[in-house]
Amino acid sequence: MTAKILVVDDELPIERLICQQFRKKIRAKELEFVFAHNGLEALDKLKEDGQIDMVLTDINMPEMDGLTLLEKLKELELNVKAVVVTAYSDMENIRKAMNNDAFDFLMKPINFDDLELTINRTLETVRQIKQTQYQLQQVQTQLIQKEKMSALGQLVAGVAHEINNPVNFVAGNLTHARDYIEVMLHLLQLYQQHYPEPVTQIKAETESLDLQYLMEDLPQLISSMHVGIDRINQLIVALKTFSRADSSNKIPFNIHEGLDSTLLILRHRLKACSGHPAIAIIKEYENIPQVHCYPGPLNQVFMNLLANAIDAIDELTHQGQIIQQPTIKIRTEVVEKGWVEIRISDNGLGMTEEVKQQLFQPMFTTKPCGKGTGLGLSICQQIIYEKHQGSLTYCSELGKGTEFTIRLPVGG
Ligand SMILES: Nc1ncnc2c1ncn2[C@@H]1O[C@H](COP(=O)(O)OP(=O)(O)OP(=O)(O)O)[C@@H](O)[C@H]1O
Ligand SMILES: [Mg+2]
Missing domain, CATH: 3.40.50.2300 (Response regulator)
Known part of the structure; x- marks a missing residue:
């Protein structure tokens, strides 16, 4: 340099x-x-x-x-x-x-010989100071990341586990409730068939209850409860996938599952809100092999990149620009033998040259205090380069959007 x-x-x-x-x-x-x-x-x-x-x-x-x-x-x-x-x-x-x-x-x-010696000595000292500062920052980021990950991972896994039990018994009972209700409705129909002229009290009650409507609505109600329970179950699976403990060895992992579980967790941020209209997610998943990796940290990278993309769309809208269709595109493919590529792009704010120069520096953020810590991308960089021997690059145009590209070796 x-x-x-x-x-x-x-x-x-x-x-x-x-x-x-x-x-x-x-x-x-x-x-x-x-x-x-x-x-x-x-x-x-x-x-x-x-x-x-x-x-x-x-x-x-x-x-x-x-x-x-x-x-x-x-x-x-x-x-x-x-x-x-x-x-x-x-x-x-x-x-x-x-x-x-x-x-x-x-x-x-x-004396120019003396000057050259002095310059060499001074620059060597500056280099050493910079290197020490860099190492210190790396250690600091690693510590924060470890703490963040283990605290978050434990919390998420714990909550998912706690929700799992009650959801399971609601889901189990719901199946029985549907069977019982079907039987009772059938019995009621038989009564109506064989006793078309019931006593006055039953006749009055049937009319005031609008029994016909109840009989039609009840099965629909039960099936929408099933849909709700299925969604909660999906969310629990997503939370569990997302927070998979940082195992000491790399394991084969389905990258698409990681991306989908992260999207599910971020779903509330994709809906229309004061910051932006609903964000469309376009997935172009190719048939890629399982990747040997650390799933927990890798999901954290997806989370950081997707959250940044949503923020960039938010920010462009805040600046008064109307995005016709806010979109985040996620593409996966095998790029050369033994390597997969995951690209996450947005049509949000994009970056100025000044932002690009400091992008991966720990603590660099353009977001207001309390919103961004400026650690997201430096953590991603560490996870991709140091833990996975992959690469993380980007391409960005101000006002148009940004694309981040992760490359990972399939074999880990
Ligand atoms: N997709 C993107 N589009 C535009 N700018 C981005 C994008 N991703 C990152 N940036 C810029 O890079 C900066 C640093 O990002 P980074 O994820 O490291 O920190 P942060 O998002 O500000 O805070 P944190 O992730 O810790 O909450 C952001 O503040 C933003 O200015
Ligand atoms: Mg971020």
């Missing part, structure tokens, strides 16, 4: 000298230099370009001197290291600079 160095000096020849001295490394894209002529200009460059690793600054400059620049860098808590260039024996300024967290100093006139 190219390391970027901001050189801050009001004397122009420095630019030419540096470009000459480091031309090989610049050409090989090992180093990139940007230049500013005073502290203020340097601050602007640092704020607009988040990729700068090191600042090499003079001390005496117009508008904002190097020492003030160091103070500002400290305030901004940027991930850069600064080296000051100062006149020989200017101990006073060197001391001030070091007190303001300068990483090192160089004497004027600059």
